[in-house]
Structure formats: structure tokens, C-alpha cells
Amino acid sequence: MKAKILVVDDETDLELLIRQKFRRQIREQQYEFVFAYNGVDALEKLQQNPDIDVVLSDINMPEMDGLTLLIKLGELNPLTKAVIVSAYGDMDNIRTAMNRGAFDFICKPVNFEDLEVTMLKTLKHVDQLRETLKAIKENDILRMYVDESVLKFMDRREFESSLMSNENIEVTTVFIDICGFTAITERENADTVVKLINSYFDIMVKEIIAQGGYVDKFMGDAVMAVFRxxxxxxxAIESALAVRNHIEATKNDLSDDRTYTPQVAIGINTGEVISGNIGSATLRRLDYTVIGDAVNTAQRLQAVAQAGQILIPESAYQLVKDSFRCEPLGELRLKNKAQPVAVYQVIE
Incomplete structure (x- = not known):
């Protein structure tokens, strides 16, 4: 069940930080966030959203501060619990907040791991209160839920079977290249080269699968992955960031006593492609893959990306600019593209 959380803070950059830090939970519908900019705005949002579970509130705000809001909250909905998130972490403010019904207190700057643990603890408390109230009103047996792992397995089977048909679909394609690996192949023996590249591919594959993607093919020292x-x-971007971070944290000793720290160059694009069984019937070699301009553009972006860069076109940037921090690189000339393409680099 999705938890609904009201964030009350006059600092607008906190809203952007929360959307970025909890982007996975938001899209997986674990959390829904509502935002207010002072206590008065918060009371209006609470009346509009009576199903809010938890309130995260600053103290120092115009019109109505967080400590006053705590009193109003207890009168409006005693089942909704508040956590104070403030830079004013002195004992007087903490004691006042607790005496007025705050469930917990977090000091700024916010440690988001600590914030999520506190949110989960508060949500659990709210759920217990509601279950107790429900038990008083009625003595029903709790509804039994289908095990989530079974549902995920069913979704995966449906996904795999859908690959068996030729169709036009919306996907995101990712090309990941290991930078400078050709030089390694020229200096190291075959066993070392294969061992290294397989270890890097294994890191990539794990991160791709973790985000629900699949590896379309291995191409030399590059990987093509598809997300739908x-x-x-x-x-796809989450996966690319994880791949970059894990690959760059890897170090390998080479035969000439040097240490090799691999880096990747990544191109990502999203759009409609053709998915089908493509290959040669004569050779009896057919692969289920995707083709189209969106795929070609992702590969061209990877080709111009520098070590450590994750590049996306402006069309993709417009779709994710609220969730990821990106920097514009201007217009770049891509192979077989008549016009320059506006390109952004994903930072985090």
C-alpha cells in the first residue's frame, strides 16, 4: 500500500532533493509526496488529502511555524503523525515538539538514509494505530495477500513471452563501452583479457537486471541493453549510474605491474523501435532484438561520450530533468545525423 507523506518546508530546494532521493520509491508507488510551504498551506493540503499518513515539517516558516502546526495537526487528525525536520535542533525546540505530539525529530542538513528509516518507523506506528482502531470497530480476519515474489515472477514470464512477437514498442536503449580496453588486449595474454572483460560484463549485467532491463547483445568490449x-x-539511467560507479571502483593489476582502473562511456536514448526476430534464416541464426533510429542514436551518443560520461539527447532530458541532475554539453555532430543533436550529460 502506498504511503502518503506531506512535506512542509519553505525551502523549495528540499522538494527537488526529496523527488531525486526517493525517485525509485515514487515510481514504484511506495511513497506519494505532497508539498506545502508553511503551516497554513499544510492545513489546506491535509483537508484536501485526509489519507496523509505522515507529516515532515520544518519549524521556522512564515505565516504558521511547525510547532503551531503540531497543535493544529493533533486537532485535525490525531492518527497522522509528524516528524520535525529542522536546523533548529536545540533541546528546547526538541522538547516543545515532542510535548506537542511530534513522533520524532531530524536535524538539517538531512541524512536521507536516516530520514527514510525514520519515515518507515513512523509509518509502521501509524499502521499499528489504524489496525488497533479497526480491531476495536470490527473483528475481521486480516486480508491475505498474494506473495509479492509470485507476482514478480508472473510479470517476468509475461515480459519474456512478449519478446516472441514482432512489434513497434517504446523502449530505452543503452550502449556501454569499456574505455581503452583495446590497449589492454594488445598487451595482456588471452586468459587475462577474457577474465577481465567477463568480470566487467558481470558487473554490468547485474546492474541491468536489477533495474528490470535485459542484455540484448555483447559487442566486443561493449554491451547493448534494453529497458521496457x-x-x-x-x-535505464539508474542502471547506467550504478554501472559507472561500480566499474570505476574496480582496480586490476596487470602483468607490467601497473594498475588498471576501468571506465565506461555510455549512450542512452528512448523512443519507438521495432522489436523482432532478426537475422539470417539461411544461417539459422535469428536474434530477438530492437532496431530503429532511437537505437542508432544511443549508439552514436556512446561513440562520442568521454570516459565516465553518460550522454542523453535533449528529448530524453526533458523526460527526466526532475529526477536526475544533468549538464548541457551543447549541440554535437553525430554520425549519419543531418542536424546537430542537443546533448546532456547525466551527473547523478
């Missing part, structure tokens, strides 16, 4: 379904572009 809900939020396929977001999940």
Missing part, C-alpha cells in the same frame, strides 16, 4: 515497461528511461 513503466519508467523504462528512469530505470
Amino acid at each position: 515497461g513503466e519508467y523504462h528511461l528512469d530505470r
Whole structure:
């Protein structure tokens, strides 16, 4: 069940930070956030959204501060619990907040891991209160839920069977290249080269699968991956960031006593493609893959990306600019493209 959380803070950059830090939980519908900019605005949002579970509130705000809001909240909905999130972490403010019904207190700057743990603890408390109230009103047996792992397995089977048909679909394609690996192949023996590249590919594959994507093919020292379904572009970028971070944290000793720290160059694009069984019937070699301009553009972006860069076109940037921090690189000339393409680099 999705938890609904009201964030009350006059600092608008907190809203952007929360949307970025909890983007996975938001798209997976674990959390729904509502935002207000002072206590008066918060009371209006609470009346409009009576199903809010938890309130995260600052103290120092115009019109109505967080400590006054705590009193009003207790009168409006005693089942909704508040956590104070403030830079004013002195004992007087903490004691006043607790005496007025705050469930917990977090000091700024916010540690988002601590914030999520506190949110989960508060949500659990709210759920217990509601279950207790429900038990008093009625003595029903709790509804039994289908195990989530079974549902995920069914979704995966449906996804795999859908690959067996030729169709036009919306996907995100990712090309990941290991930078400078050709030089390694020229200096190291075959066993070392294969061992290294397989270890890098294994890191990539794990991160791709973790975000619900699949590896379309291995091409030399590069990987092509495809993401489809809900939020396929977001999940593809999440995967690319994880691959980059894990690959760059890897170090390998080479035969000439040097240490090799691999880096990747990544191109990502989203759009309609043709998915089908493509290959040669004569050779009896057919692969289920995707083709189209969106795929070609992703590969061209990877080709111009520098080590450590994750590049997306402006069309993709417009879809994810609220969830990821990106920097514009201007217009770049891509192979076989008549016009320059506006390109952005994903930072985090």
C-alpha cells in the first residue's frame, strides 16, 4: 500500500532533493509526496488529502511555524503523525515538539538514509494505530495477500513471452563501452583479457537486471541493453549510474605491474523501435532484438561520450530533468545525423 507523506518546508530546494532521493520509491508507488510551504498551506493540503499518513515539517516558516502546526495537526487528525525536520535542533525546540505530539525529530542538513528509516518507523506506528482502531470497530480476519515474489515472477514470464512477437514498442536503449580496453588486449595474454572483460560484463549485467532491463547483445568490449515497461528511461539511467560507479571502483593489476582502473562511456536514448526476430534464416541464426533510429542514436551518443560520461539527447532530458541532475554539453555532430543533436550529460 502506498504511503502518503506531506512535506512542509519553505525551502523549495528540499522538494527537488526529496523527488531525486526517493525517485525509485515514487515510481514504484511506495511513497506519494505532497508539498506545502508553511503551516497554513499544510492545513489546506491535509483537508484536501485526509489519507496523509505522515507529516515532515520544518519549524521556522512564515505565516504558521511547525510547532503551531503540531497543535493544529493533533486537532485535525490525531492518527497522522509528524516528524520535525529542522536546523533548529536545540533541546528546547526538541522538547516543545515532542510535548506537542511530534513522533520524532531530524536535524538539517538531512541524512536521507536516516530520514527514510525514520519515515518507515513512523509509518509502521501509524499502521499499528489504524489496525488497533479497526480491531476495536470490527473483528475481521486480516486480508491475505498474494506473495509479492509470485507476482514478480508472473510479470517476468509475461515480459519474456512478449519478446516472441514482432512489434513497434517504446523502449530505452543503452550502449556501454569499456574505455581503452583495446590497449589492454594488445598487451595482456588471452586468459587475462577474457577474465577481465567477463568480470566487467558481470558487473554490468547485474546492474541491468536489477533495474528490470535485459542484455540484448555483447559487442566486443561493449554491451547493448534494453529497458521496457513503466519508467523504462528512469530505470535505464539508474542502471547506467550504478554501472559507472561500480566499474570505476574496480582496480586490476596487470602483468607490467601497473594498475588498471576501468571506465565506461555510455549512450542512452528512448523512443519507438521495432522489436523482432532478426537475422539470417539461411544461417539459422535469428536474434530477438530492437532496431530503429532511437537505437542508432544511443549508439552514436556512446561513440562520442568521454570516459565516465553518460550522454542523453535533449528529448530524453526533458523526460527526466526532475529526477536526475544533468549538464548541457551543447549541440554535437553525430554520425549519419543531418542536424546537430542537443546533448546532456547525466551527473547523478
